[in-house]
Amino acid sequence: MDIFKSVLLFQLVLYLISTALAQNSSCSYKEFPGYGIDGSDIGGVPGRTTDCCALCQKNPYCVAYTWEPYDGGMCWLKNDTGPMSKDSISGTLSGFVSPGPKQTYSLIKKYAAPNFFDDWWFDTRDGKAFGFASNADNKTAWDKGLVGYQNGKVYIGVDHTTTIPNNTWGRLSPRISSLQLYNAGFFVLSLDHVPVGPYANGSGWHSSPVWSMFMMTGDQASNGEFDFYKAHNPVDVANSMIYNNDEALYGKCSLPWDPKKYANISGWADNELMQEGPHGTSDVPFNKAGGGVYAAQWVHGSFIKVWYFVKPNIPADILNENPNPNPGTWGTPNGYYVFGDNCNPEVVNNNYLVLYIAFCNPPVTQECQDIMRNNPSNFQDTYFLIDYLKVFCRPGENCWSGNYTLSGQ
Numbered sequence: 001m002d003i004f005k006s007v008l009l010f011q012l013v014l015y016l017i018s019t020a021l022a023q024n025s026s027c028s029y030k031e032f033p034g035y036g037i038d039g040s041d042i043g044g045v046p047g048r049t050t051d052c053c054a055l056c057q058k059n060p061y062c063v064a065y066t067w068e069p070y071d072g073g074m075c076w077l078k079n080d081t082g083p084m085s086k087d088s089i090s091g092t093l094s095g096f097v098s099p100g101p102k103q104t105y106s107l108i109k110k111y112a113a114p115n116f117f118d119d120w121w122f123d124t125r126d127g128k129a130f131g132f133a134s135n136a137d138n139k140t141a142w143d144k145g146l147v148g149y150q151n152g153k154v155y156i157g158v159d160h161t162t163t164i165p166n167n168t169w170g171r172l173s174p175r176i177s178s179l180q181l182y183n184a185g186f187f188v189l190s191l192d193h194v195p196v197g198p199y200a201n202g203s204g205w206h207s208s209p210v211w212s213m214f215m216m217t218g219d220q221a222s223n224g225e226f227d228f229y230k231a232h233n234p235v236d237v238a239n240s241m242i243y244n245n246d247e248a249l250y251g252k253c254s255l256p257w258d259p260k261k262y263a264n265i266s267g268w269a270d271n272e273l274m275q276e277g278p279h280g281t282s283d284v285p286f287n288k289a290g291g292g293v294y295a296a297q298w299v300h301g302s303f304i305k306v307w308y309f310v311k312p313n314i315p316a317d318i319l320n321e322n323p324n325p326n327p328g329t330w331g332t333p334n335g336y337y338v339f340g341d342n343c344n345p346e347v348v349n350n351n352y353l354v355l356y357i358a359f360c361n362p363p364v365t366q367e368c369q370d371i372m373r374n375n376p377s378n379f380q381d382t383y384f385l386i387d388y389l390k391v392f393c394r395p396g397e398n399c400w401s402g403n404y405t406l407s408g409q
């Protein structure tokens with residue numbers, strides 16, 4: 001073979017190799033020049049800026065990177081996208097990486113009309129009623145029209161026709177729980193309407209008549225509880241909260257940093273165990289906007305993140321029913337709970353989902369009780385109207401962990 005031919009051959013081989021590399025480098029990311037992600041390091045690999053994305057996708061826990069320019073460049077792989085801060089080292093940049101195959105969510109369960117209620121049971125057990133709510137059983141709920149389907153949507157409301165006499169306790173309201181137990185997952189609740197109702201004038205939040213919840217919990221205290229959405233009128237913020245039933249076992253579970261640094265919240269309480277979403281994410285303003293989407297990403301060993309989206313600001317991958325939505329592109333969450341040294345991830349485990357409209361956080365004040373007993377038509381708007389609740393999972397993740405057996409009821 002003469003020299004000319006072998007050079008040509010060599011170039012052909014080079015061309016084939018580079019095409020193969022280019023085909024596999026379709027790694028997409030969103031870049032943040034000048035910013036570094038604090039902490040969350042799961043490894044450092046020498047490389048150019050353009051190498052970081054693919055290096056990240058190869059690691060099942062990597063969702064982002066920070067590149068620093070020293071020693072020819074270093075990709076710091078990150079298992080979290082925040083908190084980010086301006087970096088003083090010139091040339092530093094960060095990227096949020098689109099998920100590789102091992103990081104991609106797909107649908108495992110959709111709860112919607114016309115068979116939404118086939119997957120839920122009505123919890124009427126003593127001790128599960130809250131405040132002035134009287135938990136309706138399946139038959140009562142259907143007979144009285146407290147649950148049903150309306151124009152292809154799921155309706156969950158409360159008794160709004162009965163005046164409650166002084167010798168009777170409680171206004172009827174269903175508390176429903178899913179037959180499926182979860183230990184991780186990505187939960188998306190799309191709804192047009194959250195329960196609203198009469199306001200109390202007096203004396204603090206114990207007087208608030210309407211308390212609505214979308215949460216997960218279990219029969220045992222050791223299952224813990226996480227509220228994806230909790231609200232009480234007249235406050236127009238959606239709240240999230242983690243219940244730590246055993247500090248000695250699970251750790252404090254409060255956040256080591258100011259939660260406002262990495263969650264877009266209007267406030268927090270109880271050592272950051274409760275975080276309040278932005279104003280407008282619940283109550284009358286949410287309904288006036290036509291509703292929205294409450295979503296939560298639960299990565300069992302790592303974190304729970306919560307987002308509250310109000311129409312029309314819904315992520316594109318929800319609007320177009322993308323079968324593989326990517327919360328990594330959704331930006332700053334509205335609630336953020338990190339597991340690790342300070343919090344054993346088993347603080348919540350193997351839980352059913354719960355939808356519930358409760359009344360008057362105990363101790364029930366006389367004012368709240370009076371509001372609840374009288375003027376039943378004030379509770380006409382005390383209902384959820386749900387498009388769907390979807391659960392997504394990633395390969396190898398144990399999301400749907402079991403089935404609830406009704407014998408315990």
Ligand SMILES: *[C@@H]1O[C@H](CO)[C@@H](O)[C@H](O)[C@H]1NC(C)=O
Pocket residue numbers: 020021023024
């Ligand atoms: C590119 O990806 C394909 C399939 O994922 C794989 O078979 C192939 O070996 C990869 N090529 C290179 C150069 O990494």
Ligand SMILES: *[C@@H]1O[C@H](CO)[C@@H](O)[C@H](O)[C@H]1NC(C)=O
Pocket residue numbers: 138139142
């Ligand atoms: C609940 O009630 C509805 C309507 O009466 C009925 O169709 C359904 O089978 C009941 N479900 C259970 C679990 O009893």
Ligand SMILES: *[C@@H]1O[C@H](CO)[C@@H](O)[C@H](O)[C@H]1NC(C)=O
Pocket residue numbers: 166
């Ligand atoms: C019910 O109790 C309230 C508060 O004690 C009282 O004001 C009201 O008159 C009572 N209603 C009836 C019908 O007895």
Ligand SMILES: *[C@@H]1O[C@H](CO)[C@@H](O)[C@H](O)[C@H]1NC(C)=O
Pocket residue numbers: 199200201371
């Ligand atoms: C609260 O105050 C408003 C106006 O002052 C009044 O119309 C309403 O009846 C009061 N509500 C209650 C529950 O006392």
Ligand SMILES: *[C@@H]1O[C@H](CO)[C@@H](O)[C@H](O)[C@H]1NC(C)=O
Pocket residue numbers: 264278279331332
């Ligand atoms: C926080 O949320 C509010 C209300 O949804 C929004 O207007 C604002 O742009 C958000 N801020 C950030 C930093 O994401």
Ligand SMILES: *[C@@H]1O[C@H](CO)[C@@H](O)[C@H](O)[C@H]1NC(C)=O
Pocket residue numbers: 040041042079080301302303338339340341
């Ligand atoms: C990220 O990885 C670190 C180190 O392994 C770990 O301590 C931390 O809990 C992880 N954080 C998240 C959000 O996964």
Ligand SMILES: *[C@@H]1O[C@H](CO)[C@@H](O)[C@H](O)[C@H]1NC(C)=O
Pocket residue numbers: 400401402403
């Ligand atoms: C739950 O029950 C269904 C059948 O109803 C079964 O196919 C599934 O494997 C069960 N899942 C778990 C996690 O036990």
